[in-house]
Amino acid sequence: MGSVGAKEVPVLLTADQRRIDGRRLDELRPLKITAGALKQADGSAFVEWGLNKVMAAVYGPREVHPRHLQVNDKAIVQCRYNMAAFSVDERKRPGLDRRSQEISKVIAEAFESVIFAEEYPRTSIDVYIEVLQANAGTRCAGVVAASVALADAGIPMVDLLPSVAVGKIDGHIALDLKKEEDNFGEADLPMALVPQSGRLVLLQMEGHMTRDELSQALDLGVSGCRQIYTVMKSALRERYDAGGVARTEVAA
Numbered sequence: 425m426g427s428v429g430a431k432e433v434p435v436l437l438t439a440d441q442r443r444i445d446g447r448r449l450d451e452l453r454p455l456k457i458t459a460g461a462l463k464q465a466d467g468s469a470f471v472e473w474g475l476n477k478v479m480a481a482v483y484g485p486r487e488v489h490p491r492h493l494q495v496n497d498k499a500i501v502q503c504r505y506n507m508a509a510f511s512v513d514e515r516k517r518p519g520l521d522r523r524s525q526e527i528s529k530v531i532a533e534a535f536e537s538v539i540f541a542e543e544y545p546r547t548s549i550d551v552y553i554e555v556l557q558a559n560a561g562t563r564c565a566g567v568v569a570a571s572v573a574l575a576d577a578g579i580p581m582v583d584l585l586p587s588v589a590v591g592k593i594d595g596h597i598a599l600d601l602k603k604e605e606d607n608f609g610e611a612d613l614p615m616a617l618v619p620q621s622g623r624l625v626l627l628q629m630e631g632h633m634t635r636d637e638l639s640q641a642l643d644l645g646v647s648g649c650r651q652i653y654t655v656m657k658s659a660l661r662e663r664y665d666a667g668g669v670a671r672t673e674v675a676a
């Protein structure tokens with residue numbers, strides 16, 4: 425531990441560029457995706473990614489509630505990201521706060537840009553994301569889970585949306601930050617990618633990066649998303665090969 429002012433800062437990167445959990449700068453945390461994890465939902469997926477555990481459930485296309493949100497020529501996409509009170513070290517106050525409202529909004533917008541909503545006029549596609557255990561990158565784990573859940577529900581989309589956060593730790597660009605790296609690092613850049621076209625449909629940033637670092641971070645994020653995309657597709661393939669619940673594991 426080093427210290428900055430009163431704050432104890434862990435060593436995030438060793439001299440040979442190994443991270444707290446032994447990963448290299450361009451390595452993902454281990455990722456497992458279980459497609460069709462819930463019986464009652466139209467589509468679902470459970471994502472275990474490092475220490476994150478995130479469940480997504482999709483309902484619809486179904487009747488819009490509240491009714492005045494209904495749109496005549498397309499479906500609306502409603503998303504609720506929620507972090508369970510027990511998901512973090514310091515108990516989180518239950519319920520939707522500003523952070524979860526913001527995350528719900530950016531995730532809904534990302535999916536609106538890939539779902540063929542005009543095929544289901546006057547309906548709602550409802551996406552629920554429940555974070556059961558959090559260790560940074562939960563919005564990205566939520567996008568990955570929701571994306572597989574939407575495909576599991578048979579919702580037509582341009583493509584799946586792999587998602588990952590890239591950041592800056594001890595002056596170096598690093599893929600898929602874990603909690604300590606997110607807390608004590610210099611920047612955090614969550615993104616979601618349409619793999620076929622390379623279009624980014626979610627991009628946020630906290631902290632500071634130079635223009636060159638940003639460009640390096642985007643490249644690293646895109647290559648991370650492509651690895652995640654492979655795991656997402658395998659999870660769906662296994663689900664339909666098995667005809668039931670299937671789990672795909674890829675140790676990064």
Ligand code: UDP
Nearest residue numbers: 512513516558559560561562563564603606
């Ligand atoms: N976190 C927490 N309490 C909160 C919000 C977040 O402990 O009320 C932790 C949690 O581990 C989360 C991490 O801080 O994953 C980073 O949160 P951020 O807002 O950057 O979103 P995320 O990286 O999860 O998408």
